[in-house]
Amino acid sequence: MNAGVLALDGVKIVEFGGYAAGPHVGKMLANFGATVVHVESMSRPDGFRMQYPPYKDDKPGINSGGCFTYFNDSKYGVTIDLKNPEGRKLARKLADWCDIVIENMRPGVIDRLGLGFEELRKSNPGLIMLSTCNMGQTGPRADTPGFGSQLSALAGFCGLTGAKDGPPMLLYGPYIDYVASTLGATAVLAALERRQRTGNGAYLDVSQYECGLLFLAGSLLEYHTSGKIAERAENDDPDAAPHGTYACLGEGWIALSCWSSEEFARLCGAIDRADLGRDPALATLAGRKAAAARINDALNAWTRDREAHEAARMLQAAGVHTHAVNSVADLFTDPQLIARRQWSRRRHPVIGDQAYCAPAFELSETPGDVTASGPVLGADNERVFRDFLGMSEDEFNAVRAQGATD
């Protein structure tokens, strides 16, 4: 172990923007030691603060929203009025101080604020800047406003969810934003790697739409190659049978799949239907697909009297691919997630203790951590402007008096 050494120790990041797509990149990097400053203003706080529940005790408030804090843990929070010339000067100082700027405004907005990449690199030539938006910075629809929840439909995800003869289905929240933030983090880290080698910065133009398509790359290549259009198929899979979800006792469900006749025989044995496992008509994938109703009846008869997690344990013990369909509440009690410390509780001045999401990967030598709750609005103005930027008390008071931090 390198006690105290963090993967991104010394890397300084400033975020202009809000909601999920930009700030989630910063959170991922902050969890591994980057110093991340999230910029908002008093008049235009991050949209996740007031537009999205939940709130502490269900009472909306600028500092009581859990949606905002969930994506902004381990960061410093400052307020800068970017409509105020003094505020823009302050923002410029921050941009000169940092290694990486992350912004997710509509294309062109950051340029009009005088904080575009071309301008910033004049005084910070090694700067890395990530611009992430719906469509990317160029193209005929570059200026399209939009929410990730709807963009997930344009990128094909909703159309691929649901029954073949039914309507498309929603995915929870702005699904595609998190695809783009994950891929955006790889781009930022790759740019950092190049900067370590060459000293040069980079401008990274990320289209959330295009990122989403990487998650459907096989289906898209299939269409380009054969003309075959991918369709939603409920829970079916062309290479496995059975393959689906089955209702259990109460409100629980299990998901299971069989990828060979041997696995199917094990499943049949586990549910006391060895007769099905011996049936030669069910010994092939095609045979099992043709007899889906019969197999599903047998499975449902077994699962409906069993608690989902217990049923999953029994079938796993028999060597069958299975897991309970975890509810969101189950994610807090799943022993596997507890074992890998999926949730870190940190105290927020208004919300109190809140569970923050740990990274999906573990580094053996430089582990990540949630170091602090999400900041209250403007919580770190003095720390960031005085300690990080080195402003004197008089300078800080002067810019504050001029409304730069409103």
Added chain:
Amino acid sequence: MLQQTGRIGRGPSFSGSNMEPMLQGCMVLDYTGRMGWLAGRLLADLGAEVTKFEAQGADVSSADWRALNVNKRLVRVDPADPDGRRALDQYAATADILIATPATADEADLYDYARLSAVNKRLIVVAITPFGLTGPKTGWQATDIEIMAAGGAMALAGEPDGAPLRVSATQSYAWAGSQAAVGALMALAARWRTGRGQRVVVSAQSAVITALSHAPTFVDMLGITPTRAGAYMTGRSVTGAKYRVFWPCRDGYINFIVYGGAAGRRTNEQLVAWMRERGFDLGPLGDIDWARFTPTRASQAEVDSMELPIGRFIGSLTKREFLEEAHRREMLGYPVSNTADIAADPQLEARGFWQDLPGPDGTERHCGCFVVVDGVRPPLVRPADDTGKIRRQARET
């Protein structure tokens, strides 16, 4: 002939060393199965030299394999064989990153970090598994559907009173692979500070939690468990009214929601103007003051009466018509695209997203690199299964 990519983006004109690929010189060994393919693809697209190892005879013809292993060098060797194991150790001696999806005890031993770090202390070893390498479910078997279930995503997709659903194209592997790419590069950043590699363990179950947005906060803060919402948006009105999200149109569906707020106001005003221009009956829509409208107070009866004329209007449109006109009017909403719609989208064409590379039956059109760097989309430089191509070319000559 590989497709040349020109400058398409905003940003500066870089020259000299700055134009070199971001991960130039980074050697990646990709020993993954399906769960990890995207990780190496992302690193390759960012400029790493990625070698994909497959056993002799392993099928590399599926669309998924080709789409996610393009831009990598293919080497046919089975690491389970003594020769393959020796080759692995030889490659590992000079590589930067090794990515694997160990599924058996033998594979866990083969890709064991302690063993490999003795070969190369600077090596970063990334292990991607359904549940990680420690904990009570480490040995559990899981494919996409079980991982999506374990990660909570299926509980949030489907009709409220119906079965939990997965996306019909595998997603959990993409979540795991992309998180593995982040982890690998995080370890690469750490190596500048420590001088050593390290082990990166990715839990696919945990990676899927990334997709849930802030749903866990409802449980944590209010004790409310979010559930699947089907094709409707709920929870927006104090009356409990539900709003339609997916609207049948002439050739599929449109995702459109009656929003409030500034963006909702513009969208609603433009929709009414568009309907009026087309001569559609507005019903109650014509009398609504959108500046004062708030969806949080509408009753179900009011929502239904609003949605009736909207449904008739959207039913008259094609997906492409809606996409183009909604953009022109700066309205929120998108068509529910299928792969054919996406393939024909002029936005993607204009940004040079697709890249054509040689394939077994002519040209293959791939998704390009996900990011435009310094105004240029990094080109895919190696076709999928290029050794096969070399063999074919040798036969032809």
